[in-house]
Amino acid sequence: MDEFGELAVREREAKRIARRQWFWLHFAVYATSQIFLVIVWALSAATYPWYIYPLFGWGIFVAAHAVFAFVIRHPDEILIQQAAKRLEDQP
Amino acid sequence: MSLSWLLSPYSEPGTYRAIAYLLLGLPLGILAFTFVVTGLSVGLGLTVTLVGIPVLVATLLGVRALAGFERELAATLLEAPMPRHIRAPHQANGFWWGRLVELLTERRTYAELGFLILRLPMGIADFVVVVTILSLALGAFAQPILITAGIHTEFGSWTVDTYPEALVFVPISVVYLLAGPRLLLAWASVSRRFASAMLGQLETHELKVAIADVLTRSGRADAFTILDQLSLRLGRGPFLSPTRVEAGLLALQSTGQVTSNREGSRIQYTLA
Numbered sequence: 001m002d003e004f005g006e007l008a009v010r011e012r013e014a015k016r017i018a019r020r021q022w023f024w025l026h027f028a029v030y031a032t033s034q035i036f037l038v039i040v041w042a043l044s045a046a047t048y049p050w051y052i053y054p055l056f057g058w059g060i061f062v063a064a065h066a067v068f069a070f071v072i073r074h075p076d077e078i079l080i081q082q083a084a085k086r087l088e089d090q091p
Numbered sequence: 092m093s094l095s096w097l098l099s100p101y102s103e104p105g106t107y108r109a110i111a112y113l114l115l116g117l118p119l120g121i122l123a124f125t126f127v128v129t130g131l132s133v134g135l136g137l138t139v140t141l142v143g144i145p146v147l148v149a150t151l152l153g154v155r156a157l158a159g160f161e162r163e164l165a166a167t168l169l170e171a172p173m174p175r176h177i178r179a180p181h182q183a184n185g186f187w188w189g190r191l192v193e194l195l196t197e198r199r200t201y202a203e204l205g206f207l208i209l210r211l212p213m214g215i216a217d218f219v220v221v222v223t224i225l226s227l228a229l230g231a232f233a234q235p236i237l238i239t240a241g242i243h244t245e246f247g248s249w250t251v252d253t254y255p256e257a258l259v260f261v262p263i264s265v266v267y268l269l270a271g272p273r274l275l276l277a278w279a280s281v282s283r284r285f286a287s288a289m290l291g292q293l294e295t296h297e298l299k300v301a302i303a304d305v306l307t308r309s310g311r312a313d314a315f316t317i318l319d320q321l322s323l324r325l326g327r328g329p330f331l332s333p334t335r336v337e338a339g340l341l342a343l344q345s346t347g348q349v350t351s352n353r354e355g356s357r358i359q360y361t362l363a
Binding site: 002003004005007008011012074076077079080082083085086087090 | 102130295313315318332333334335336337338341342344345353357358
C-alpha cells in the first residue's frame with residue numbers, strides 16, 4: 001500500500017468513526033426521551049402504556065441507524081476489496 | 092460567538108440565496124412529488140396493457156430533467172458540490188436503446204427518484220423553518236401594523252390590542268433578528284448536504300472514464316496527481332474522495348486497463 005492507499009484507509013476509518021459517533025448521539029437522544037416519557041407516564045398515573053408507541057416507533061429508526069453504523073459497509077469499500085481480490089487472483 | 096459573527100450573514104448574498112432555496116422547497120416539492128407519484132402510479136397501473144411502459148420511461152426522463160433543474164438550483168443557490176458530469180464516448184452518441192438501458196441501470200436515476208419523492212417532506216420542513224424564523228424575527232415590526240388594522244393577537248385569555256402590549260414581541264424579535272440568519276444558514280446546510288448526497292453522485296463508470304482520460308493525457312501519474320486532475324475536471328465534493336479514486340484505479344487495474352509500478356512511497360499508474 002502506498003501513501004495514497006494509506007490516505008484512503010484513514011479517510012474510510014474517519015468516516016466509520018463519524019458514523020458511529022452519530023449513532024451514539026442518536027441513541028442518547030432516543031434513550032433520554034424515552035426515559036422522560038416513561039417518567040411522565042408513571043407520574044400521570046395512567047394505566048394505558050402509551051409510551052410504547054414512541055418507544056417502538058422511534059426504536060425502528062434507531063435499529064436501522066445501528067445497522068447503518070455497525071453493519072453496512074460503504075459500496076466503495078466493497079469495490080476495493082473485490083478489485084484487490086481479483087488482482088491477487090491474477091497470475 | 093460574537094455579535095459580528097451573528098450579524099455577518101445579513102451582508103452575505105449567500106444568505107438570501109439560501110432563503111430563496113428554502114422558500115422554493117414547498118412549491119417545487121409539491122410539483123416533484125405530484126409528477127413522480129402520478130407518473131409511477133399511471134405507468135405501473137397500465138403496464139399490463141403495455142401502454143404503461145412508455146409512460147414509465149417518460150416519467151423517468153421527466154425525473155432526470157427535474158433532477159437536473161434541482162441540481163442546478165442547489166448548486167447555484169446553496170453552492171452544493173455537484174460533479175460536472177462527463178459521459179463515455181459511446182454513450183454520448185449512443186442509440187436510444189443504449190440510452191434507455193443507461194437510464195434504467197444507473198444508480199443516479201433511482202437516487203434522483205428518491206430525492207424528488209423526499210423533496211416534498213424536506214420542502215415542507217424548509218418552508219416551515221423559514222416562515223417561522225422570519226415571522227418571529229419580524230413579529231415586533233408587524234404588531235403595531237396589525238393593531239392599527241384592528242387585528243389582535245391572542246395568547247390564551249390575553250389579547251394584545253394596544254401598542255404598549257405589542258412591546259412584548261420586541262425581545263423575541265431581537266433574539267431572532269440576531270440568531271435567525273445563522274439558524275437559517277444551519278438549516279440550509281442540511282438541505283445542501285441532502286441535495287449533494289442525492290443528486291451529486293458520480294457513477295463508477297464515469298469515474299473510470301475520467302481516470303483513463305487523465306492517464307491518456309499525462310502518460311503516467313500517481314494517485315495524488317490523478318485526484319488533483321479529477322478535481323479540476325469534475326469539481327470538488329464528497330463524490331470525489333481518495334477512497335473513490337482508489338476504487339476506480341483498482342477496478343481498472345483488475346480488468347487490465349491500467350498497470351502500476353511502485354516508485355518509492357508512491358505507485359505510478361499508466362494505461363495498459
